[in-house]
Amino acid sequence: MLEVENLTVRYGRITALAELDLAVPEGRIVTVLGANGAGKSSLLKALIGLTPIAGGAIRWKGEAIHRRPASERVKAGLALVPEGRRILVSMTVEDNLKVGAYHRDDPAQVAREIDAIYQRFPNLAERRFQKASCLSGGEQQMLAVGRALVSGSSLMMLDEPSLGLSPIIIARLFELLVELNKGGLALLLVEQNTNMALSVAHEGHVLKLGRKIAHGTPQQLLADARLQEAYLGG
């Protein structure tokens, strides 16, 4: 469904991502692992269209999309839950969800989906007309996921969603992700929390300083010394 070929991202002279190949087949969970600065966020930002690419191609359902603006990519079915969640704290919980559905022209259906999200997350429902700044970290993460859901996406990309959450909340979050995936949603999951990510993923890629150093099933990667190396910087 998503195919990335030879993708390169640069910031001035810094090469954040070099010639990366990666694919997310329909309905799968693919994880990208790596230490800080490995280029994981750059990958997701390039995929959604926030960061321009310096080379390579991004194909979505067979079409090259790397020259399209972010708004069209979102419309085509990509969604990003960004690092640090990026909730719009000056807006209400409800408005955050509505902005998530910004490009959609079916308000009745959107309203039903928003209701479904409230049913899933009663905490959000209670605070729907309050500023999102009053939410806890866990609730904000749920809102960020909910926001990506109402965009009607078929691939949800998550940038370190477990960051800063308590173990209980992390466990709940991953349960949710698995459940969403069972419902047919493909996931591209960027994590530093290797064990959690590999416990849910179908396959994984390991990045180090912008280059892919390993690729395989969770079992293969857990047995692979290069995974440890990616984090220990060896």
Add this chain to the structure above:
Amino acid sequence: MSGYGEAILVMLAINIVVALAGYLPLAAGQLNLGIAGFMAVGGYTSAYLTSAYHLPMGVGMAAGAAAAGLLGLLVAVPVLRTSGIYLALATFALGQVIQAAFLNIEAVGAAAGYPVKPYAGFTVVLSVAFGVLVAVLLLSRTRFALLLTATKNDPLVTELFGVDVRAIRVAAFSLGALIAGIGGALYAHHYSYLEPQNFNIMLSVYIALYVLLGGTQTVAGPIVGAAFFTLLPELLRAGSHWRFVIFAVLIILVMAVRPEGLITGALARRLRFGKRREAAS
């Protein structure tokens, strides 16, 4: 030299002085939209002291500069608590208040205007302007200039290096005000008449704009900006409004494609380097 040529040069000299007044705070990252107010303080102070107390013009001008600088120092402390847009707004408000204040001071003619007696001719204006220019050039070779740039580029890091960023800002702002006072005094004594309306917000705006057009990375920037602004109508020989139209279009274009202004530090270095190479060969 012809009277016409002299008139242009005098205008250029005064414009360069006030450009330098706008340049100093801008070099530290502060957009002062109240320069005209400080010019008014310098001009009126000098005019009053020379007319009412018959002080010599030099003393009057020095007092005008001091008054403007002192006022700058006084307001710098509260005004520089703000930064960015707030600072631009605060200086704008200050300029408006000063202009409105002179509209009410009967001792200097209030709204009717104030005739200024001692006359500063061509030589005086050009000498004083030259003096100011040399002083700013000397200043630009000291550590102070580096600190200005550092303050502008990254105040936090500069602070970490143990520099009192606040003091640098206050100094740049007050020095600018002082120079604006000199510019105002030159204006007063050359044109021999002061009216509060002369020192309106648009004057401040034009000064800020031609400094930015020239560039705030080197002293050459404001000079080029002032020269450009002064000489453009003479070069064009077009109606005076067209001059502003062209100026406005240039400002918009320069800000879009080269926001550092026409003269950048790199360009100035390259020119200087080129000259040295020529001299060597």
Add this chain to the structure above:
Amino acid sequence: MSGAVFAQQLVNGIMLGGIYMLIAVAFTLAIGVLNFLNFSIPGIFMVGAIATWRALENGWPWVGAIAAGLLAAGVASYLVERFTYRWMRGLDHEIPLVSSLGFLILFENLVLIGYGSDQQTFPALMPDFNIRVAGLVIGTGQLISLVLALVLVIAASGLLERTRIGRGIRAVAENADTATILGVEIHRVVPALFILIGLLSGVSGILFAMNYLQVSAFMGHEIGLKGIAAMVIGGMGNIWGAILGGLLIGLIEVLSIAFFGANRADICVYGALLLLLVVRPEGLLGGSAIVREKL
């Protein structure tokens, strides 16, 4: 000053504030969403009024003339977006500010070249009679302006609160990157906002011309600059603050003229602005309703 005279002055101040309100809202939208102190607004105000005046001179019916004025103001504001904000997005906030000053000079001098610097007479379009309520004299023209201004501001606020484009604008206001990844088309939302800003400025210019029956190239200066003061006093980025600030500036101006004379009014108005910037830069209504911590 007797109680009745004072009450009359209060009424006059509020009426004057109605004119400042619209332009303060235009400024506050630009600051609140884009962090852009848009000095071209007084120029757009003037463009709206001048275009309406020209159309009337050419014998257009007044509905058409007003439409022409609004169109001109909208186009002018769009040009400002095209050549200031769009080129410089993400750069130093001072750069668009400087370019917007460039546009102010450009608009004014083009009008000077076209129509000279004289005040031009603007034909009377509104019924010019006074209503008396409880001994107070209220000009109908001013009253209509005040009501219209309030209606427009409330409509603009509703647009921001309840519509899709309004949510997009607020999302961009808080964080342009986040808005982008959520699929908000910044390249559509921002021009739309500029056109809204242009229309509000244009309406305000046309209302001003209708009330004072004259237009000129520099008509935007005083009003525009007081609009800035109103915006700051209310709280930058806050629409309701702009309304409050507009009314306050109107009152300060009228009352200071009454108590200290016309020449002292600017000292009071801009003195209040300066004082506020120093002691409470966030304005009376605190931070911004559009954005929390933008500046």
